[in-house]
Amino acid sequence: xxxxxDEGGRREPPEPSEGPESPVRDETPGSADAQPWRRRTxxxxxxxxxxxxxxxxxxxxxxxxxxxxxxxxDVSVEAAGRDLEAAIGRLQTGAPVLVDIDGDxxxxxxIRYATRAALADLMLRGAxxxxxxxxxxxxxxxxxxxxxxxxxxVGPDRVADLGFRSGGEPALVQLASEGIGPxxxxxxxxxxxxxxxxxxxxxxxxxxxxxxxxxxxxxxQPRVPALPIAAITPSFLxxxxxxYRSSGQLVALVxxxxxxLAYGQQVAARGAEFGPGRFAERLPSGAAIVFxxxxxxxxxxxxxxxxxxxxxxxxxxxxxx
Amino acid sequence: xxxxxxxxxxxLAGLVVLVDLAIANPALGGLxxxxxxxxxxxxxxxxxxxxxxxxxxxxxxxxxxxxxxxSVAVLMGLGLVLLPxxxxxxxxxxxxxxxxxxxxxxxxxxxxxxxxxFPLLLVAASRGLRIRARETAVMLAAxxxxxxxxxxxxxxxGAWLASAAAWVRDVPIAAVFRGLLIGVAxxxxxxxxxxxxxxxxxxx
Numbered sequence: 001x002x003x004x005x006d007e008g009g010r011r012e013p014p015e016p017s018e019g020p021e022s023p024v025r026d027e028t029p030g031s032a033d034a035q036p037w038r039r040r041t042x043x044x045x046x047x048x049x050x051x052x053x054x055x056x057x058x059x060x061x062x063x064x065x066x067x068x069x070x071x072x073x074d075v076s077v078e079a080a081g082r083d084l085e086a087a088i089g090r091l092q093t094g095a096p097v098l099v100d101i102d103g104d105x106x107x108x109x110x111i112r113y114a115t116r117a118a119l120a121d122l123m124l125r126g127a128x129x130x131x132x133x134x135x136x137x138x139x140x141x142x143x144x145x146x147x148x149x150x151x152x153x154v155g156p157d158r159v160a161d162l163g164f165r166s167g168g169e170p171a172l173v174q175l176a177s178e179g180i181g182p183x184x185x186x187x188x189x190x191x192x193x194x195x196x197x198x199x200x201x202x203x204x205x206x207x208x209x210x211x212x213x214x215x216x217x218x219x220x221q222p223r224v225p226a227l228p229i230a231a232i233t234p235s236f237l238x239x240x241x242x243x244y245r246s247s248g249q250l251v252a253l254v255x256x257x258x259x260x261l262a263y264g265q266q267v268a269a270r271g272a273e274f275g276p277g278r279f280a281e282r283l284p285s286g287a288a289i290v291f292x293x294x295x296x297x298x299x300x301x302x303x304x305x306x307x308x309x310x311x312x313x314x315x316x317x318x319x320x321x
Numbered sequence: 322x323x324x325x326x327x328x329x330x331x332x333l334a335g336l337v338v339l340v341d342l343a344i345a346n347p348a349l350g351g352l353x354x355x356x357x358x359x360x361x362x363x364x365x366x367x368x369x370x371x372x373x374x375x376x377x378x379x380x381x382x383x384x385x386x387x388x389x390x391x392s393v394a395v396l397m398g399l400g401l402v403l404l405p406x407x408x409x410x411x412x413x414x415x416x417x418x419x420x421x422x423x424x425x426x427x428x429x430x431x432x433x434x435x436x437x438x439f440p441l442l443l444v445a446a447s448r449g450l451r452i453r454a455r456e457t458a459v460m461l462a463a464x465x466x467x468x469x470x471x472x473x474x475x476x477x478x479g480a481w482l483a484s485a486a487a488w489v490r491d492v493p494i495a496a497v498f499r500g501l502l503i504g505v506a507x508x509x510x511x512x513x514x515x516x517x518x519x520x521x522x523x524x525x
Contacts, residue, residue: 055440076487105428106435140428143420163415166368167361174361177354222342238490239498258473290472292439297468299443304461307454
């Protein structure tokens, strides 16, 4: 264990296996600088690699035992949910809706509840849904969500799978200019094939990957101005997409977990009035999320607080001398 | 001569797409759509070339007996995804077998890797503290502050934290983000203008 005064008493447990990144140390036998840490960190590489996994499993185990708590929902959070509910509520029975599922698997858990609520809401309102993806991860999520809807009893006449379209933004432009193309079959696909994207009454973009609400506003809106676009995104995308909501280019935006929960609960409250596709998704564990955040805060503060306090103390001493 | 042909083709393609956005003309629209289809094909070609390079690289590593386990895993993964789609009678990317591979294999694997992001970030933070202590400590403290503001708790404290988080998101973060986006857009427009005017250095 060493302390360097110029770094404010920061502890430096070096790792001998790090090669050129490791700080140079006196490793001669009997050196006070080398021996203690060498003894402490002598773990097999397999064991060291398993520590993060074990830590995660322990955290998840503890989190599952924490009693449930509710998320705080302020006025803006409830308004975001109401915007999406209103955008879907304006649809007539049988209205075609294009859903772009392009979340990424890392952040999708944050918006999964809202996405499933929106899909259930569309089913409850009698909308017909066409699902498309432009990213591999988005396609994986879309496949799972379509399978889930099928399992709930939603037939192919209500949910058309437009599949994965490779090519990124050019593929999105192609969809906007040429419509869904000849590959998808079925009465719903035939109905929307004729007039291209203009035949859809709403586009719902599930963001997170490369293609998201910004691409839709930039590439699709100029080509199909009559198509309203709503979005569900993870919170890290909010700085990017909030201006589009403020300008009205997005008719609705659900971008935080509390907003997604508020919207889902609004849908669940109406669910009892409808038949198949009733929304009964289990709420994400707010307690587990708060627990994880508290652990992260504790670790971040413990790792950075000592250094910052040390520098502040050193600066204060320098100022006094 | 070669330079001027490439520059002229690039400028022409750019102009067609640009004018198509401004003028509604079926012929021009068809030409722009054809150019866009070429772009999609180009992206697909790049994907295929990337996959081929991956195969060549890992077959080479197997031949040289370097990290054989890793190379076998990569090649087997490629085969597992490609074979169901290329098998006779398959309908390609939307075939049931490919859908199963994507939903039952790819998605859980990627999700499992991403689930380790939290502990791995903490490990990365500790390494960052060793390499660039001061900068990393400031960054971690800022991250902790943002996390504290995002804590979804109720009551007066929760309302205050939520309004503070909204202010941070709407003012400093939005300012930086918009600055970045405007900068990227301006650079993109400048590059496009240079290409259209034939003065782009990449053709030299």
